[in-house]
Amino acid sequence: MYLLYTVLASLFCFLTLKWLKRRRFCTDSKRLDGKTVLITGGNSGIGKETAVALAMRGARVVIACRDEGRAKKAVGEIKTRSRNVDVFFMELDLANMRSIREFCKAFLQKEKRLDILINNAGMPSVLDWTDDNFSMCFGVNHLGHFLLTNLLLGRLKECAPSRVVTLTCSNYKYQKLDFQDLNYNLFPLFTYCRSKLANIYFTQELARMMEGKGVTAYAVHPGYVHSGWTCHFSILFRMVMQVVMFMFFVPCELGAQSVIHCAVSDEVTGHSGGYFADCQPASLRPFATDAGVARKLWEASERLVRLA
Template structure:
């Protein structure tokens, strides 16, 4: 389709790596389809570099950058106010919740993983939901990871920040619950929601770690991980496929619905996380 529509892709708070992210590959594909692509990212220099590359590869000039720091809820609120004043359409929101497990804290004193991967996107999506409803049918695509299955949420310690891998797993499980609850709260309003595991991809997430770890992971990724172009296919599928629209609230792997572990399908937990998240972002 050559229909013009608006795609907002919200990247992680720290960096956007050109050529090596699933979402940048998705942005290229969707810009080539006629989307107005808005890249939301904290680092303006790297974002502009990404915008230039997306323009060249998609042969579209309808790509721009807006500043957004998902590790700062004041920035999220300011971004949404600015976006809603400037843009009259929002058809697809891609939440690239990809902050790796790091022992750090957001500006609002949440653990970096939970704060960026879940709360930042939670607030962003909620503030943009009215526009998504106005532009229905519209979609919210949230990137998660199959590692969600290795942890469960502890509502007594959502800010768990001791073991980086487990912290990351919990934030990915929160993404799964969040995506399901978006589908529930917008049911009948023309907004559909999907959680996507793009696969283990050769991305730039190791930039947050030591040189030795980066070198080791580069070898492992080269041997076992898939290129970002491959990982992007499921994101693109959920963004535009009519078939995907039949599975609102679904979890997708390899361009098809996939089964979740039973505990990750608990509607009561998803609703509780939503309510707790509302309180946390309001208090921050």
């Protein structure tokens, strides 16, 4: 009898974990031949899986990240898995505004098209600062992508219809923005939540500004993904989180599905400015849909990154 109870309990736990990890796959097989895709942080995790999927559809894929060695290795893997040699690396440090400006200048000189921009790179809740004295989470997750998108917006409009897909997180719901201290960095987890809320406001305001101009924008919660984000923390934390991620988090391939869906599917075009999870529109807390706050954040961000 004890053995039977053990088997049943194990089966229950297994099925529960499977249920927690259930996810939809992007079923749209639309080709992207002749299209150019830029993915920040495309050398690992969700970004790399997204790069593989879009390269398989025939897109020219540019991955932008800091580490040249890891990026070149990732480019080789993406080419092999996708059977597409049109995959390239360009150096970009989202924690440095000068690097972002230099990257955009080089990209615009080299690439004549930009059809899909995927703001994928991100920093977890770390207590650190960017080269421009912004808190690392807010500086990279929001301000870095804000400046990058704005500097490339002209090319996106030239190549319309085009899309901007920005990764966020459902953790946005645990914090609100404080315009007296957008650079808040006292509790890193709070800063992370605020940066993910900023991604949502950014997407909404971008969609509003680009209405009728052929550029659509989407914020995507990829789910809780088993990736390499723990590399920024202690060994003990990493060991504990490896167990937690194995049990409850989904693989990067599954985490990338909603991103791929928003990048390729025609179903999403009527939801510009929307928030997506599990390959479908998802609801937001009322405070995260405030158009006035979204506009105020946009104007504040313009001042912070000195965008003329």
